[in-house]
Amino acid sequence: MFRKAKNKAENGTEGTDITEMMPKTKKEKVPWDKEKKKKVRRRVIAGVLAALVIAFFVRNSLVAKNTAPMVTTVAASVGDVEQILSTGGTVKSDETRTYFAPVSVEVGEVRVSTGDTVKKGDVMLTFDEKELSERKQEAEYKMASNEGGYESSVHKNNEYVADLSEANRNLPVLEQQIADNEKLLDELNKKIEDKKAGWNYNGTNLSVSVMEWQSIISQDEEAIADLKEREAKGELNEYHEDEIKEMYNEAEIKLANDREILLNLQIQTQYNGYEEGYNKEVRELQRQAKDVEELIASYKEYQAEMKSQKASSESGVLDEGGKAKLEADTALEKLTNQERLDAIAEVENGLKADFAGVVTELEAVAGQPPTESGKLVTIESTEKVYVRLNVSKYDLEKIAVGQKADVDIAGKTYEGTVTKIDGMATQNNSGAMVVGVNVNIDNPDENIFLGVEAKVYVHMAKAEGVVTIPLEVINSDRDGDFVYVEENGVVAKKRITTGIASDSVSEVKEGLSEGDNVIMANGMEFEEGTAVTAAPMPQ
8 A cells, every 4th residue: 555655656646645545445356257257368368478479579689689690610720732733635745756768669568557556676668679779789889979079079179279379368468458447437437526526515515605695685584574563563763764764774785785695606506506517627527438438348348259269269279178078078978878778778678666656647658669758657656655735824833844743544544744844825726825735654555545635633732731721711802812710709800821722722821820710701791890609610
């Protein structure tokens, strides 16, 4: 009873109803009927349900406001990273041999076809034995003829002696004449340069004086303009009219005198310029220099003629050097014929393969003679093979000669080594610029086929015991690479310096330590300091 009154007073209710403080008469309880009880029960249940619904939404709202968003994280770990270039190429031979006919001899039997494999020492074709014998005899006759030519060359020696003597007499005289006239030409050119330098010096001084007097005239004009301005403002009222006229007169006389000086300087400048280009003495010196130049040219032309005569004579004179040359030429001709004889001897028992390989070209036809030095057959080695790759500019800086590779040919793996990187890019079928690379197959066998496609895995770089993170967590902007990390329940943005990368992870040289929780952003942007709940990615 008193609590109600107190509550009203506390709530600011004016006055207190006295009846509330009086004891109330106890009413007699009246039993409820069934319908009324049902209505009350339904109202109570509805109220309870409504309260539960309101409480549920209020709770969810409070939880949503107080719970940080969940992010997936992956821990930076220490491990090994290997950068491998995976690409395809074509198997090619590193050794090709084309066999030519030593002489124009009819082909006997052709024992191979294009695409056949041959072993070292296999006979690929034969020649007509009778014709080979005839060509052998012909080469021997040529060797005998070469010996007779030596005697003929000795006889020609006397024809060159006179020419050599003439050249030896004239050349020293010509050299002295050329030297004397070149000295004279230098003296004439020096005089010309000195004359022009004097006129140039005068011209420079005159130009400086012209600019100085132009400045003085500008000052004179400014002085007159200043007098006019002062007169207009009444600042010269203290002077008598004659005095003012005298001021103007003096200023104008000075201006006229200075202009006359400037005009004289300009006239002198023009005269100096004319003299610099058309001075009579200079032109005479230039004419003399031209005559000397023509004289020197004629001497040099005659000198070249004498040198040529001397050279041709010396080559014919049988002095020690001439004899040695003649003997060398004779020996060379003998060697050529001997090589032909040796080549014939090599094919007397058939043309044999020098190494194991594949016949890639065949032009020899049984029963027909090829032209001398005509192509017969070409084989490409299967013992020295490589894979030809085309590398883009993005991978070029990572690949180097000496790197090891795994080569997959028709399901079999071979060891390989990068042996060559072209120095010039070419355009592929797609229009992109690529650079050719050779990967040598270190352990070839009989299962390798030339011209087939090969899968190559080049081991370009490897880093061991370094901090690594998945490639997909790395973000980039204009300032470089960065990642988002979860630190103590909030987002932090860290700049990183990456190293080598495989197809799944990247080395981190700077910016992260082992165990840092890196957020899998998946293209999302986070604000530093945002509260998050980390959910580590399952291993």
